[in-house]
Amino acid sequence: MKLKPIKPVFRHLVFLALLFLIAGLVATPTASAAPKQKNLILATTTSTQDTGLLDKLIPMFEKKTGYFVKTIAVGSGQAMAMGQKGEADVLLVHSPDAEKKFMEGQYGINRRLVMHNDFVIVGPPADPAAIKGSKSSPEAFKKIAGGFLFVSRGDNSGTHAKEKAIWKAAGINPEGGKWYQQTGLGMGQTLNVAAEKKGYTLTDRGTWLSLQKNLGLPILMQGDPILLNIYHVIEVNHAKWPKVNAAGAKAFADFMVSAQTQKVIKTFGVDKYGSPLFFPDAGKRVEDLGK
Incomplete structure (x- = not known):
């Protein structure tokens, strides 16, 4: 059977359809874009x-x-x-x-x-170790050492590393002291423990600001260059x-x-x-x- 030739109008429509298809492929993002x-x-x-x-x-x-x-x-x-x-x-x-x-x-x-931001030393409002007014963070730590509770994260975090650097600068090894307690927890949880036990701790200012309303742990030492975070x-x-x-x-x-x-x-x-x-x-x- 002899096939009839495609009329010019259909050839034109097929050509337009191909143009739209090509344009669509070009405009559509390739899989590699995702x-x-x-x-x-x-x-x-x-x-x-x-x-x-x-x-x-x-x-x-x-x-x-x-x-x-x-x-x-x-x-x-x-x-x-x-x-x-x-x-x-x-x-x-x-x-x-x-x-x-x-x-x-x-x-x-x-x-x-x-x-x-920076680190700050917080503690009980009464400040029994009298660290407020200390000239440096190591000086504040010296006042706490031995007689007053210090709550450490003890988790090898950046905060814990900074705390250990301050103890080193103070010439004190707090490990094993009954007054030195390590939580192994994050900053927020450690702040809650310090608040509950009325102890001192080192914290980044951001976390303290976000939780301070319910802590009852005021900032007692800040502004020391060593406390930059x-x-x-x-x-x-x-x-x-x-x-x-x-x-x-x-x-x-x-x-x-x-x-x-x-x-x-x-x-x-x-x-x-x-x-x-x-x-x-x-x-x-x-x-x-x-x-």
Whole structure:
């Protein structure tokens, strides 16, 4: 049977249909535009969780990038231990000396300054050790040592590392003393223990501000340069751990130092506490902080 030739009008319609199909393929984002690995593991400190900062930032990041973030809030030491095993993709931590060792071991790449606040020493309103008015944190610790309860996190966190540095500067080893109790818990929980037992403790200002209403633990020592509390974001080294979500880690790190996120950090907490819980530092030098 002889086929009839296609009429010009149908040929024109077929040609238009092909044009629309090609245009649609060009306009539609390719699969590579979306994250290949959508899940991202963030190992961070309890302070970023307890203050509510991550509750503000993570939804912004997920909406902007399409990643789904699993946040594991532990001490900085535990967060870096996860990074050393390739069990996290990106870290947000505040233990500078430990971070430097982490980087020297090539476990992380692209360590970037994000923000800071400071540590403060809090304790019972009556201040039985009379640390208020001390000229330095080591001096305050010396007054507490031996006779008054000090509650330590004891969890190898950034806060615990700072506390140990102050004890060292004071020339005191508190380990084993009945007056020195370690909780092994996060900052918020440790503050609650100190409040319940009417003891002293070292805390980051952000967590204290977010919980102080129900604590009854006033700030008794602050402003010492040694109390500066600095946060960095670190991508876990993909070359050492191939399964790490390198693209997601970089996306999160870029997000944390972006102008938009730094603006949110700058005002976070002001409406509720009258002052920010953190100060944005992306692009600055550590040497210039606190000046």
